[in-house]
Amino acid sequence: MKFYIITLLLCGCVMGVDIDKNTFSNYREVQMQHLHIEWLLNLNQKIIDGSAEYTFRVTTAELKEVHLDIYQMDIKYAYYPNFGKVLDWHVESDPKQSLIQGDKLIIELGQSFRYGDIFKLRIKYQIGEQARALSFMNIEQTDDKKAPYLFSQCEANNCRSMIPLQDTPSIKFTYSASVLTQDQQINVFMSGLPVENTKFSLMEQYNLNGIANIFQFELKIKIPSYLIAIVAGTVQERKTSDRTSVISEAKNIEIYQKELEHLDKYVKYLEDYIGDYKWGFYKIVILPASFPFGGMENPLLTFANPSIIVGDKSGISVAIHEIAHSWFGNTVTCNNWSNMWINEGFCVFLERKGLLQHYESIDLVYVNSLVGNDEMNALIKEFNSNHDPVIKSYASLHPITENHNADDSFSTIPYERGYQLLLYLEKLVSEDKFQLLLQAWLQQNQYQSVDENDFYNFMIAWIQSNFSMKDFLYIKQQIDSVYIKWIYNTDAPPYKYGFINDASLLATNLAEDWASSRPGEQPQGYEIFDKFQSNQKQLFLSSLLKKNLDPVTMKQLDSTYNLTNNLDAELLFRWYTLSIQTKYATDFTNLKKIRTFVSKIGRMKMINPIYKALDKKTAETWYNENIRFYHPLARQSIENIIKNKGLDVNVELL
Secondary structure: OOOOOOHHHHOOOOOOOOOOOOOOOOOOOEEEEEEEEEEEEEOOOOEEEEEEEEEEEEOOOEEEEEEEEEOOOEEEEEEOOOOOOEEOEEEEOOOOOOOOOOEEEEEEEEEEEEOOOEEEEEEEEEEOOOOOOEEEEOHHHOOOOOOOEEEEOOOOOOHHHOOOEOOOOOOOEEEEEEEEEOOOOOEEEEOOEEOOOOOOHHHHHHOOOOOOEEEEEEEEEEEOHHHOOEEEEOEEEEEOOOOEEEEEEHHHHHHHHHHOOOHHHHHHHHHHHHOOOOOOOEEEEEOOOOOOOOEEOOOOOEEEOHHHOOOOOOOHHHHHHHHHOOOEOOOEEEOOHHHOHHHHHHHHHHHHHHHHHHHOOHHHHHHHHHHHHHHHHHHHHHHHOOOOHHHHHOOOOOOOOOOOOHHHHOOOHHHHHHHHHHHHHHHHHOHHHHHHHHHHHHHHHOOEEEOHHHHHHHHHHHHHHHOOHHHHHHHHHHHHHHHHHHHHOOOOOOOOOOOOOHHHHHHHHHHHHHHHOOOOOOOOOHHHHHHOOHHHHHHHHHHHOOOOOOHHHHHHHHHHHOHHHOOOHHHHHHHHHHHHHOOOOOOHHHHHHHHHHHHHOOOHHHHHHHHHHOOHHHHHHHHHHHOOOOOHHHHHHHHHHHHHOOOOOOOOOO
């Protein structure tokens, strides 16, 4: 498609090159092309002996050193694999950054490489429980109670605790892996396709040939480091179609398979809107409940929390969201974590296009949007109330992440604020034209890392090519009046969407009726709650969180809808938070149920609000009871909540 680039004269919106300030690597001078990992798993001892071999391409005039990101890692040695020359290396550490972002591993190459040169080097290392990307689970913490369990979570900058590498979304590379385990019960899956006959040097080093299981994988599509993923345990795979399947421990796999039986249909929903699914297979792993997120979009191996399995398929929005990442996030990727909305805002937009086909009602889709909008506005208010300019920036679409753990900036903001910007643009250019624009954006930038400036320039050029000059100038004027403000300002988005419709009004009006009813009395029409979709019930409870309810009304609500014993975790965490806030959860029975909930669910979206609502002493007690259960990222988040008992800057949204 021909774009007429006279936009330099017309633009006025260019924001400059955005580099990744959360990596210590010299990725602008040398870039990973391929990574081969070899791991020997010892899940009982919670240790991994690792080897990483890199294929690098030089992108500067002269290169004498390679700088890589590491976090709490025991480096053994580095060498050239082709001729065995051992290289000098040292770790450059900033005490203020070591436990926040990690350290810089500097490898001295012993020679100079020139622009365009390709070379390989290998690093031997060891990691353990200090690797914050990894959750090592004891046998008693698993569902099957047969063997230990391991899973990873690398987004945002946590892969550097698992592998020394250029831990930045700016760099994409292919990878292969060979994983060895001596426990015959352990099965391994990674975010790549299983292969055979990959060279495995650790076999000779440890003399384990014939007495261990070897799992080998490769991914020929380039990805950023945060999409490397592994799960190891007594896990098995069940197909739901020729190209989709579910993976989990045996205990609940039939339940999970049934709940996710329409995975292929969800993939087709999104293909109808954005184009063919290019990754081949789609697999979703239902992890143990300690997984800190609702879902994680690792290619070929989506991770999900079991809280999305409700029994009525009401949790499928998470599955559709993670599938949507196959296009936005995994194929076109943000080039740094200040541009996370390039992944998540686009993904929410595509997710809700898929939900429109699922619900066959824009009203029900907008109920999801309204729930997200309310959560976003509450966070914008919280972030803006903080005097720290870094925390305040988290209310924008371009948070400050330099010298901070990028995870701290994660919230519902890039999801919902980004989604609303795209919705505004769609309404400006029309649904049909915006669909074509997104398809062209994806095609031109597939397998690349980009930022908001890239999207702006592409969008302006595309609109210029596809509209009359009069319409183009009008549309561009409208975009330029809001684009930078929408991204960089910390207040509410310039254009406010209410998303109010008949489906949402049923929920919000019922909440209002309960709030205004006499204590102990049911409002007229209370029975309609039982006919609500799950997202309407979520909206109902979210609306009640804004009200001043007394314990008597809370008791009547509970008696009427049996909310304390609900099986939908999306409803439970909202109800439990409300119960604490209104002091309804003062009797032993209710407190025990909430205490049990936070001991069995590690999903930060659901436990963080509860910990925030608790008094400090109770929060500390419950956290100490469950510290071994929680994933390292959840521990970090809850510790921040307890420390501050105020603003929670690590909010998970799915």
